[in-house]
Amino acid sequence: MRVSVFGLGYVGCVSVACLAREKHQVIGLDVIDEKVNAIANGVATVVEPGVDELLVEAKKIGRLSATKDAVAAVHSSDMSLICVGTPSGPDGSLIMNYVKETAQAIGRALKTKVGHHIVVLRSTVPPGTMENLIVPTILAESDRTLDEVGILIVPEFLREGTAVADYYDPPLAVVGSHDGQPDGNQGALAALLAVDPERLTWIPFRQAELLKSTCNVFHALKVAFANEIGSLCSSQQIDGRSLMRLLCQDRKLNISPAYLRPGMPFGGSCLPKDLSGVIALGMHAALDLPLLKAIAQSNAAHKVRAMDAARRVNGFRRIGMDGLAFKSGTDDLRESPMVEIAEHLIGKGYDLRILDPAVETARLTGANKTYIEKHVPHLADRLVGSEKELLDHAEAIILTRDDCSLLDLAAQLERPPLVVDLTGADRTSAFEQELALA
Numbered sequence: 073m074r075v076s077v078f079g080l081g082y083v084g085c086v087s088v089a090c091l092a093r094e095k096h097q098v099i100g101l102d103v104i105d106e107k108v109n110a111i112a113n114g115v116a117t118v119v120e121p122g123v124d125e126l127l128v129e130a131k132k133i134g135r136l137s138a139t140k141d142a143v144a145a146v147h148s149s150d151m152s153l154i155c156v157g158t159p160s161g162p163d164g165s166l167i168m169n170y171v172k173e174t175a176q177a178i179g180r181a182l183k184t185k186v187g188h189h190i191v192v193l194r195s196t197v198p199p200g201t202m203e204n205l206i207v208p209t210i211l212a213e214s215d216r217t218l219d220e221v222g223i224l225i226v227p228e229f230l231r232e233g234t235a236v237a238d239y240y241d242p243p244l245a246v247v248g249s250h251d252g253q254p255d256g257n258q259g260a261l262a263a264l265l266a267v268d269p270e271r272l273t274w275i276p277f278r279q280a281e282l283l284k285s286t287c288n289v290f291h292a293l294k295v296a297f298a299n300e301i302g303s304l305c306s307s308q309q310i311d312g313r314s315l316m317r318l319l320c321q322d323r324k325l326n327i328s329p330a331y332l333r334p335g336m337p338f339g340g341s342c343l344p345k346d347l348s349g350v351i352a353l354g355m356h357a358a359l360d361l362p363l364l365k366a367i368a369q370s371n372a373a374h375k376v377r378a379m380d381a382a383r384r385v386n387g388f389r390r391i392g393m394d395g396l397a398f399k400s401g402t403d404d405l406r407e408s409p410m411v412e413i414a415e416h417l418i419g420k421g422y423d424l425r426i427l428d429p430a431v432e433t434a435r436l437t438g439a440n441k442t443y444i445e446k447h448v449p450h451l452a453d454r455l456v457g458s459e460k461e462l463l464d465h466a467e468a469i470i471l472t473r474d475d476c477s478l479l480d481l482a483a484q485l486e487r488p489p490l491v492v493d494l495t496g497a498d499r500t501s502a503f504e505q506e507l508a509l510a
């Protein structure tokens with residue numbers, strides 16, 4: 073494949089070197105003369121282990137060239153990578169000027185190019201950039217349609233310092249397309265990433281755009297978390313590295329997809345209590361632990377969002393809620409966000425019925441019983457025994473559980489209830505489809 077690489081900084085320079093090693097013919101382009109000259113001479117523009125050797129070799133066997141001429145670069149390649157910088161602006165937003173200029177230059181060059189071409193954005197950009205900037209700019213400047221030019225985003229996951237190794241073993245091989253589906257360019261994309269075409273995961277533009285930033289935010293969160301726990305450990309004469317090593321050994325709950333699914337706020341008797349306990353430890357040791365303190369604030373903000381969403385039942389009187397305990401399958405009602413929502417709705421005068429098969433009022437004891445009696449008095453009168461009973465009652469239903477089959481039943485009703493889904497699971501659309509079929 074012949075590949076032109078726009079932007080010869082960290083990402084561009086490493087890409088040029090690795091693509092040439094994979095036997096692609098590579099042409100680099102930058103607006104800075106020194107970088108163009110360096111790559112043209114087989115010299116790296118950045119300090120990165122392994123890159124110098126790859127570039128020397130690529131130059132020697134004639135797989136490498138560089139230019140400032142976008143038309144020449146596009147005309148002599150089958151695919152163009154956009155690897156230009158997207159630095160932060162004054163308010164933190166990423167600056168799109170360089171990406172826009174590059175899309176314009178590639179689009180203009182495509183106007184006079186014969187044959188198919190693929191443009192792949194590798195720079196990190198905010199959601200909406202492909203739809204609102206890259207695709208329209210390239211199509212307008214080139215006078216082509218999306219059938220005539222492949223325009224995709226492939227987030228770059230390389231890390232400085234291990235960039236060459238990361239290039240050959242990316243943690244994810246994700247391709248963003250306008251509809252989230254393969255667009256016929258699978259072979260070229262697989263060759264670009266040096267992976268099997270089956271390994272490519274196709275997702276919509278916006279998801280691909282936010283994925284890369286989300287990964288970096290998560291890494292930043294992990295560093296800050298480990299450092300706050302490390303500081304807390306030091307204050308308690310505990311070896312923080314050893315403790316965190318053990319934490320990471322748990323692949324079931326800690327380093328795993330568990331708890332990493334957008335949905336309801338956390339609650340129950342353990343998470344809120346132990347979080348307060350750890351923060352109190354830090355306070356007594358005069359430690360500033362802003363991240364740990366912010367967890368409770370974040371959860372409270374999410375409860376407010378859930379409450380606001382639940383208010384969509386306004387205008388109805390008979391409400392059904394699926395789920396009451398903090399987790400399905402248990403009857404622990406303490407600190408359950410669903411109890412707070414129920415309390416709020418009852419306070420507002422709604423006629424609320426609740427389905428939670430694990431909660432039996434006669435079996436509630438101790439702190440659990442005291443808690444629910446305080447927040448939802450006469451709970452027994454509000455609990456129903458089946459989905460049918462809940463649907464018979466409800467003009468609107470509030471979903472709080474992922475594993476609920478209410479929707480299948482609701483879709484069969486002559487007058488289905490309004491559904492307010494607080495779980496974060498994308499199934500309302502499926503519900504709407506079922507209704508359309510019903």
Ligand SMILES: NC(=O)c1ccc[n+]([C@@H]2O[C@H](COP(=O)([O-])OP(=O)(O)OC[C@H]3O[C@@H](n4cnc5c(N)ncnc54)[C@H](O)[C@@H]3O)[C@@H](O)[C@H]2O)c1
Pocket residue numbers: 078079080081082083084101102103104107155156157158170173174194195196197228229230231232
């Ligand atoms: N550095 C990393 O480890 C890394 C990893 C993944 C993703 N990214 C993302 O990739 C993008 C590039 O990052 P980087 O670290 O390589 O940036 P960089 O600043 O090192 O390099 C950007 C290059 O683009 C060039 N450029 C600017 N405008 C241009 C134009 N109109 N035409 C051609 N070249 C132009 C600049 O001269 C510069 O050489 C950013 O969006 C970044 O967030 C970076």
